[in-house]
Amino acid sequence: MKKSIAALALASIFAGSTYAQNPIIRNQYTADPTARVFNGRMYLFPSHDIISPTEPERKWFCMADYHMFSSTDLVEWQDHGVILSQEDVPWGNPTGYSMWAPDCIEHEGKYYFYFPDGAKPQEGRRGGFGIGVAIADNLFMSKFVPQEKQIPGIMGIDPCVLQASDGNNYIFWGMGGLQGAKLGKDMMSLDGEPVRFQFPGEGLKEGPFAFEYNGNYYLTYPSVFKNGETEQIDYAMSKNPLGPYEYKGTIMQKHQNGCWTNHHSIVNFKGQWYMFYHCNHYSPSFDKNRSDLYRLSLLQS
Numbered sequence: 001m002k003k004s005i006a007a008l009a010l011a012s013i014f015a016g017s018t019y020a021q022n023p024i025i026r027n028q029y030t031a032d033p034t035a036r037v038f039n040g041r042m043y044l045f046p047s048h049d050i051i052s053p054t055e056p057e058r059k060w061f062c063m064a065d066y067h068m069f070s071s072t073d074l075v076e077w078q079d080h081g082v083i084l085s086q087e088d089v090p091w092g093n094p095t096g097y098s099m100w101a102p103d104c105i106e107h108e109g110k111y112y113f114y115f116p117d118g119a120k121p122q123e124g125r126r127g128g129f130g131i132g133v134a135i136a137d138n139l140f141m142s143k144f145v146p147q148e149k150q151i152p153g154i155m156g157i158d159p160c161v162l163q164a165s166d167g168n169n170y171i172f173w174g175m176g177g178l179q180g181a182k183l184g185k186d187m188m189s190l191d192g193e194p195v196r197f198q199f200p201g202e203g204l205k206e207g208p209f210a211f212e213y214n215g216n217y218y219l220t221y222p223s224v225f226k227n228g229e230t231e232q233i234d235y236a237m238s239k240n241p242l243g244p245y246e247y248k249g250t251i252m253q254k255h256q257n258g259c260w261t262n263h264h265s266i267v268n269f270k271g272q273w274y275m276f277y278h279c280n281h282y283s284p285s286f287d288k289n290r291s292d293l294y295r296l297s298l299l300q301s
Helices: 002-013
Strands: 031-038 041-047 065-071 078-085 103-107 110-118 129-136 157-163 169-174 178-182 195-197 209-213 216-223 232-238 246-252 265-269 272-279 291-300
Touching: 031 103, 031 265, 031 272, 031 291, 041 103, 078 110, 078 129, 103 157, 110 157, 129 157, 157 209, 169 209, 178 216, 209 265, 246 272
Parallel strands: none
Antiparallel strands: 031 041, 041 065, 065 078, 103 110, 110 129, 157 169, 169 178, 178 195, 209 216, 216 232, 232 246, 265 272, 272 291
16 A cells, blocks of 8 residues: 555645746746756756757757856846756767756765766767766856766766765666666765666666655656657656666656657745656757746645
């Protein structure tokens, strides 16, 4: 019985949900919104969609930098400008335009910004994707400084860091399926071998977002459940940060307008749960230029 009640917890978060003022950011394309609360203020760390400046006819995702936004009321948002550009990353490809979905957490007084980037090509080969870390002492006064090397042992995209109640930090990522691992004390290395998660559906799984709620760990992720379809958002549950996770179902259906991707985060702000996600409302004919939105729930903490 307890397990059945727990299985309903995430679904109840979004029961009776309504749409807030959307899209959030209206002067540029933003996607993959990771929302985090620091010192009573909501921060948004999205990717930044642009039209390819080097290949105008290249109809694919193109992202050269990251902006940071913040708000105290989720109505008025402050753009804090670019916090990291592809030219700044020592190990990355400075012309790769592949700075996809990021995350940011606070740990022991410092802010750790996790981001994917295409590695520098070597010996005529593409460099593949790695995940790096940029660190700031203060969100307003300090610059995010990218570290010299990517995180060893990770080849992938869409990092998410879970700060678990067991006192440890765990990183999750996508590409070729979903994986997770415990982070080392330095927050820039893995402490143990990655765990690969297997969930139903024949298509792509990416963009993981993990969080803890009422004694359970939730792993939520965009899922192309059937090849040839667009992404819905599914979830699984576990009593342990690295699982095993049990698949539970869908929390957001596929976009009706055919936007192929979705990417999200789930956060509690001032006693209210919110889900941030993206869609191509401002670019209906080209779903590689997307905009961030959020929806709210009547559930209180």
